[in-house]
Amino acid sequence: MDKQRKIMTAILALLALIAVIAVIDISLKIDKKSKSDLKLTLRDFGQGIEIVRVEGPIEMSDNTRAFGMSQGAEGVIKQLNDIEKNSNIKGVVVRINSPGGTVAATQEIYEKIWKLRKKNIITVASMGDVAASGGYYVASACNYIMANYGTITGSIGVISYSPNLKRLFDKLGIEMNVIKSGKYKDILSSHRDITPMEKTLIQEMIDQSYHKFVKDIALGRNMNQDDILPIADGRVMNGETALNNKLIDQLGTFEDAIIKAKELASLDPDAPVYEHNVSPFKEILESMKNIFFGRFSVNKELFYNLDRIEYR
Amino acid sequence: MTIESFKSLRWTDYFLYTILDPRELYRMVKQKDPDPFVLSFTIPVAYSIFAILTMSLTGKESNFFYHKMSYGWILIFIYTLSKIIIYSSLIDITAQFFGYRGNIKEIITLYNFSLFPELFFLPVVYTFVTIDFAPSFFYILFSIVFLIWQVMILTQSFSEMHSIDFNKSLFILILPVVLIGLIFFMIAVLLIILAVGFIA
Numbered sequence: 001m002d003k004q005r006k007i008m009t010a011i012l013a014l015l016a017l018i019a020v021i022a023v024i025d026i027s028l029k030i031d032k033k034s035k036s037d038l039k040l041t042l043r044d045f046g047q048g049i050e051i052v053r054v055e056g057p058i059e060m061s062d063n064t065r066a067f068g069m070s071q072g073a074e075g076v077i078k079q080l081n082d083i084e085k086n087s088n089i090k091g092v093v094v095r096i097n098s099p100g101g102t103v104a105a106t107q108e109i110y111e112k113i114w115k116l117r118k119k120n121i122i123t124v125a126s127m128g129d130v131a132a133s134g135g136y137y138v139a140s141a142c143n144y145i146m147a148n149y150g151t152i153t154g155s156i157g158v159i160s161y162s163p164n165l166k167r168l169f170d171k172l173g174i175e176m177n178v179i180k181s182g183k184y185k186d187i188l189s190s191h192r193d194i195t196p197m198e199k200t201l202i203q204e205m206i207d208q209s210y211h212k213f214v215k216d217i218a219l220g221r222n223m224n225q226d227d228i229l230p231i232a233d234g235r236v237m238n239g240e241t242a243l244n245n246k247l248i249d250q251l252g253t254f255e256d257a258i259i260k261a262k263e264l265a266s267l268d269p270d271a272p273v274y275e276h277n278v279s280p281f282k283e284i285l286e287s288m289k290n291i292f293f294g295r296f297s298v299n300k301e302l303f304y305n306l307d308r309i310e311y312r
Numbered sequence: 313m314t315i316e317s318f319k320s321l322r323w324t325d326y327f328l329y330t331i332l333d334p335r336e337l338y339r340m341v342k343q344k345d346p347d348p349f350v351l352s353f354t355i356p357v358a359y360s361i362f363a364i365l366t367m368s369l370t371g372k373e374s375n376f377f378y379h380k381m382s383y384g385w386i387l388i389f390i391y392t393l394s395k396i397i398i399y400s401s402l403i404d405i406t407a408q409f410f411g412y413r414g415n416i417k418e419i420i421t422l423y424n425f426s427l428f429p430e431l432f433f434l435p436v437v438y439t440f441v442t443i444d445f446a447p448s449f450f451y452i453l454f455s456i457v458f459l460i461w462q463v464m465i466l467t468q469s470f471s472e473m474h475s476i477d478f479n480k481s482l483f484i485l486i487l488p489v490v491l492i493g494l495i496f497f498m499i500a501v502l503l504i505i506l507a508v509g510f511i512a
Contacts, residue, residue: 005321008328015358018435022365026377 048272049091049122049261052079054109058101058134058311073105079276080112084119089274091122091265093257094142100134100155100311103209110216113141122265126257127151127248132236134311136247137213140220144264145248146257147239154242156217157234158209159310160202162188213311221246317346326351330425334468341421341469349417352424356396359427360389362434369434369441370451396423402488403470410484412474422473426465433458 059072083089094113100106117123125131125139127147132155139145139153147153169175169191176191187198194202214232218225223246231237231245242248252260262271317323326348329337341348364380400419408414433454440450463485471481 002321004328005324008324009321012324012327015362015431015435018438019358019362019365022369022434022438023381026365026368030377 045088046272047088047090047267048274049093049258049265049267050079050083050086050089050274050276051093051095051258052076052083052276054094054096054098054135054138056098058098058105058109058138060102060105060108073101073108076109077112080109080116083121084116089121090267090271091124091261092116093254093261093273094123094125094138095128095254095257096125096131096135096139097128098135098138099130099132100137102134102310103158106134106137106311107212107216109138110141110220113138114220117141117143122261124257124261124264126252126254127153127239128254133157137216137311139248140217142220144250144260146250146252146260147242147248148253149239149251151239151242152236153239153247154231154235154237156213156228156232157311158206158213159234160188160206163190164193165190166192209311314346322346323348323351326425327428330428330465334426334465335472337425337465338418338422338469338472341418341425348421348425352421355424355427355431356392357389359430360385360392362431363388366434366437366451369438370447392427396420399423399488402492403485406484406487407474412476412484415473418473419470422466422469426462426469429461429465430458 054076060074080092083092092113113123123142123144125142125145127135127139127145128151130152131139131147132153136153136156174191176189178186178189180186184198184201186192187201188194210232214225214228217223217232218228221228227246231247237245237247239248239251243251250256250260258273259269262269265271323346325340326337329340361381364385368377368380397420400416400423404414404416404419436454437447437451440447463482467478467482467485470485471478474481476484
């Protein structure tokens with residue numbers, strides 16, 4: 001019996017020893033991994049450049065924000081504000097992958113980038129798959145624009161649309177009861193035809209936004225408005241055509257844009273590149289938000305008027 | 313447990329009989345020589361640490377490991393302890409429902425000791441991780457094996473406790489799990505119906 005007890009004690013001691021070995025083993029692996037990571041990233045402090053991402057349709061921010069997190073244009077502007085306050089950030093690479101968006105949101109981002117530019121913070125735009133219309137508007141505020149050969153860009157113009165469901169309503173026998181304070185209060189309503197006067201009003205607004213668009217591009221690109229107008233008819237183009245039309249400065253990848261930003265900001269090639277990381281927890285919340293609210297967004301587009309004008 | 317009884321190594325008998333003879337384990341628990349109640353809680357403590365280590369070995373190594381080892385094991389220990397207390401209470405209630413006497417303290421002690429084989433899960437998984445031979449597969453396989461072993465220990469000792477046959481003992485132990493599973497299933501179904509109704 002005594003022998004069995006000693007064996008059992010030995011087994012328990014062995015288990016404890018294995019646990020200690022496992023802790024040391026895992027710690028060593030973590031340490032080794034951290035060292036190899038350090039070699040790749042080099043230093044991660046001091047003066048450097050930061051990456052700002054403008055992705056998807058540009059909107060101010062929708063009302064379905066998960067736990068009050070900043071999204072859309074507000075999120076981008078918040079990040080740019082932080083950059084403005086951070087003396088270590090000497091340059092910004094604005095990575096754009098957007099088909100455009102609402103006029104106000106796009107203009108806010110443009111103005112913010114322009115402000116940074118005036119403060120001598122180098123801004124380089126790097127275009128991804130698409131940087132059209134509002135996406136290009138944002139890019140035009142930067143000191144330097146880079147796009148890939150296959151980037152879809154251009155689409156300089158303004159659009160507003162609403163579905164005309166009048167005949168469908170008639171067919172279904174649906175009538176809308178509208179009580180309004182002014183004759184244009186239900187402008188762009190989907191249950192009736194648009195009147196010529198309403199069309200003129202909307203057209204005026206679109207023209208004003210379009211002129212502002214062209215003016216801002218000319219300012220950002222240091223070009224004459226007359227040089228832009230011939231291609232500012234809503235046409236889309238690839239990176240190469242955009243370069244020929246002087247809408248961009250160079251063809252290049254995201255990495256090239258980072259190198260260019262460092263060069264323009266007179267930083268060392270190994271200067272750190274900062275990126276605002278989204279925590280996995282935030283990502284989960286975001287994906288949850290999309291699951292729960294995605295369907296309602298579709299409903300909104302189908303059944304309600306889109307009372308907005310877009311650079312798209 | 314005094315230093316004398318610790319030195320005598322009589323306490324190791326509990327661990328020994330957990331593996332070799334769970335019926336004898338119950339008889340020892342009943343004799344209380346030495347008192348096994350406090351001693352038995354060393355197993356959930358060790359189990360929590362071993363569980364984190366086993367998971368960390370099979371997963372991706374990152375600095376989060378230190379958080380797991382410092383705060384994580386406390387959370388796992390609290391979770392394990394809650395599971396032990398709740399499940400033991402349910403077993404006790406079920407046993408009393410079938411006309412057997414209740415003794416929650418003994419059931420908790422037996423449940424704690426039944427977790428002992430789970431400690432061997434770490435060296436087994438560690439071996440497969442070291443030789444890099446399908447560690448994930450063996451992790452799942454042995455987690456099932458050790459769970460069955462745990463159930464066998466609990467069933468045999470519980471059978472000895474109430475002097476009932478193995479099948480009846482197993483039935484009493486499984487019944488609360490089935491009922492809880494059924495309740496959660498019904499809650500899930502109702503929630504799905506509610507969610508579908510809300511979306512529609």
